[in-house]
Amino acid sequence: MNLGKQFKEGLITNNPVLVQVLGMCSTMAITTSFFNGLGMGLAVTVILTLSNVIISAIRKIVPDKIRIAMFIVVIAGFVTCVDLLIQAYVPSLATSLGVFIPLIVVNCIILGRAESFSYKNGVAASFFDGIFQGIGYTVVLLIMCIIRELLGAGTFGGGILGPDLKGIQIIPSQFPAGMLTLPVGGFLVLGCLIAFMQWALAKSKNKEESK
Amino acid sequence: MDQITNLLAIMLGAILANNFIFSQFLGICPFLGVSKKVDTAVGMGIAVTFVMGLASAVCYVVNQFVLIKFGLEYMQTVTFILVIASLVQFIEMFLQKSMPSLYTALGIYLPLITTNCAVLGVVLLNVQNSYGFIESVVYGITGGLGFLLAIVLFASIRERLVFADYPKAFEGFPIALVTAGLMALAFMGFSGLKVW
Numbered sequence: 001m002n003l004g005k006q007f008k009e010g011l012i013t014n015n016p017v018l019v020q021v022l023g024m025c026s027t028m029a030i031t032t033s034f035f036n037g038l039g040m041g042l043a044v045t046v047i048l049t050l051s052n053v054i055i056s057a058i059r060k061i062v063p064d065k066i067r068i069a070m071f072i073v074v075i076a077g078f079v080t081c082v083d084l085l086i087q088a089y090v091p092s093l094a095t096s097l098g099v100f101i102p103l104i105v106v107n108c109i110i111l112g113r114a115e116s117f118s119y120k121n122g123v124a125a126s127f128f129d130g131i132f133q134g135i136g137y138t139v140v141l142l143i144m145c146i147i148r149e150l151l152g153a154g155t156f157g158g159g160i161l162g163p164d165l166k167g168i169q170i171i172p173s174q175f176p177a178g179m180l181t182l183p184v185g186g187f188l189v190l191g192c193l194i195a196f197m198q199w200a201l202a203k204s205k206n207k208e209e210s211k
Numbered sequence: 212m213d214q215i216t217n218l219l220a221i222m223l224g225a226i227l228a229n230n231f232i233f234s235q236f237l238g239i240c241p242f243l244g245v246s247k248k249v250d251t252a253v254g255m256g257i258a259v260t261f262v263m264g265l266a267s268a269v270c271y272v273v274n275q276f277v278l279i280k281f282g283l284e285y286m287q288t289v290t291f292i293l294v295i296a297s298l299v300q301f302i303e304m305f306l307q308k309s310m311p312s313l314y315t316a317l318g319i320y321l322p323l324i325t326t327n328c329a330v331l332g333v334v335l336l337n338v339q340n341s342y343g344f345i346e347s348v349v350y351g352i353t354g355g356l357g358f359l360l361a362i363v364l365f366a367s368i369r370e371r372l373v374f375a376d377y378p379k380a381f382e383g384f385p386i387a388l389v390t391a392g393l394m395a396l397a398f399m400g401f402s403g404l405k406v407w
Binding site for chain 2: 021022023024025026028029068069072073076077079080083084098099102103105106107108111179182183184185186187188190191192194195196198199202
């Protein structure tokens with residue numbers, strides 16, 4: 001078990017969104033305000049960590065053939081718990097994320113990590129893998145939110161900061177390109193972020209080879 | 212008459228104005244994953260349409276006559292995903308026995324549909340919008356047709372992208388996402404669509 005390596009993988013070299021390209025639906029759909037991104041990121045991190053631990057704990061007694069069904073039941077159970085908790089304690093988040101909270105069940109990141117990591121590794125390693133991958137996902141969501149919010153609406157921290165929780169106005173409201181807060185913006189910003197990641201990874205690889 | 216106008220509005224909305232891919236962001240994973248060739252895209256689109264229609268019908272029945280009747284609405288997510296998973300499994304077995312040619316054509320795409328968020332999404336949206344049985348089925352099928360339209364158009368563009376000249380960093384997913392973004396921009400034009 002190598003925590004430093006796992007952390008670096010989750011955050012950069014094997015980032016769930018930018019490198020593995022999983023969980024795109026929620027990444028693009030809900031990143032319109034800082035609050036949404038943070039809430040979604042935390043929810044996924046919690047569910048991913050818990051389901052990783054459980055799946056890794058039961059991996060030896062689950063027959064190979066029905067493992068996917070078992071994964072889905074475990075994940076769906078946790079998603080339901082988190083969904084009900086959010087509805088009870090943060091109803092505003094529940095309304096703005098809407099159908100995307102129950103849809104965490106089919107978020108490929110969680111099923112992907114279950115299949116590729118926690119089904120093969122011990123409980124402790126799976127626990128940290130869940131946390132680190134979750135952080136990697138959250139960071140990407142927050143970056144997307146900040147870019148789309150700043151360039152699309154000219155604000156920062158929508159949902160938490162500023163008057164009426166609409167965020168702090170940084171760019172005067174007549175300038176921003178409102179297009180970025182629409183679905184189009186999600187595709188374009190994520191495309192550019194992945195391109196940047198590929199460029200950066202290729203560059204650091206070249207550097208290592210030339211040494 | 213009202214019923215028919217309502218259904219037509221749902222259809223047009225699901226196929227064009229509120230397209231599952233371009234305006235609701237549901238089903239992006241298979242949309243990006245299975246769109247390198249037009250043939251496979253068509254297969255995937257048809258399979259998804261079929262499953263979405265069937266899942267809408269079955270989940271409506273389960274929701275109305277089991278979950279609501281016994282006050283178990285909080286179990287919706289778990290129940291729906293199980294219903295969809297078993298439905299996909301059944302379809303797979305049925306096709307294997309009765310229509311082997313279609314089964315081989317759809318190949319690995321069938322099991323993948325279980326984790327397609329468009330299928331679970333349409334079922335949850337049916338509940339959220341409190342659609343009746345016919346409305347649910349129509350929304351499911353037309354939502355699937357919208358997916359089919361989007362993935363076929365996207366795959367045909369992607370086939371041509373191979374010859375395009377773009378920065379190396381954009382290779383693979385980024386250029387696909389930018390293309391999808393531009394298509395979403397075009398589809399946004401349909402949101403002004405008001406027939407009635």
